[in-house]
Amino acid sequence: MPQRTSDSLHAAIIMDGNGRWATARGLPRVAGHRAGAEALRRTVEAAPDLGVGTLTVYAFSSDNWQRPPVEVSALMKLFHVYLRREQARCIEQGVRVSVVGRRDRLPRMLLPVIEGCEQATERGRKLHLRLAVDYSSRDAIVRAAARLKKQATRDDLSKALGGEDVDLLIRTGGEKRLSDFLLWECAYAELVFTPVMWPDFDASHLAAALAEFRSRERRFGTVPKVALG
Ligand code: IPE
Ligand code: IPE
Ligand code: MG
Secondary structure, eight states, X not given: OOOOSSSSEEEEEEOOOHHHHHHHTTOOHHHHHHHHHHHHHXXXXXXXXXXXXXXXXXXXXXXXXXXXXXXXXXXHHHHHHHHHHHHHHHXXXXXXXXXXXXXXXXXXXXXXXXXXXXXXXXXXXXXXXXXXXXXXXXXXXXXXXXXXXXXXXXHHHHHHHTSOOOSEEEEOSSOOOOTTSSTTTTTTOEEEEOOSOGGGOOHHHXXXXXXXXXXXXXXXXXXXXXXXX
16 A cells, blocks of 8 residues: 555656756756756745655666766765755755765765755754665665565565655656656656756646646556446
8 A cells, every 4th residue: 555644745756857958058967967956946945835745856876877977076066065055945944854875885075964964954844855866776675675574564665665655756858767766666656757857847847747646546456436436
């Protein structure tokens, strides 16, 4: 059964299209990532009023280490800047920030910033922002399974993964794939794919995705409600 701890939704976003957005404007890819950070700020600000309680965003996949070193280091610097710059705003807006994914391969200078931001925002109750960095869903499942006993249940694995089931998954940038993001948690997620490039994403796009989500009937394997009588 889907796990829901409250009425608010768990939305997840694959924030894709930064590079293409920049290239189309004759800009370096990193300019797209900087504009993407602004889009994330707008989205975080809009999410609570639209009924989102948890927002998990894909910022850097474990496969993204294969990108050119200049792009990787620019992204790591951007995480540093973003976490430091947004911390005060997150506290003010009641946003709790967690970073999910592996930490042992991140630049060491990032670790105190991540831990500092998590601690400083831990009392935030309006929105739980989960930033996936060096994240691979397959790796997360393998690590969670390794920590469990042999007869583990679905609930045990869900708990070991540390997140609730996703209600709505949005991917920007036009691709229609999951790219190793929240494979277990999205078992019954509604999927919304939009051609909007991530740097152009704003509250109106989030509202449209949520309207689409609310117009769908989630059946979880059973029959339509009308047929149940
Ligand atoms: C998503 O945008 C951001 C990261 C993966 C870090 P991309 O950088 O993948 O942008 P495109 O897909 O090349 O346009
Ligand atoms: C997925 O996007 C990862 C993030 C958005 C952080 P990618 O651009 O890396 O995915 P693929 O390569 O198109 O599948
Ligand atoms: Mg991409």
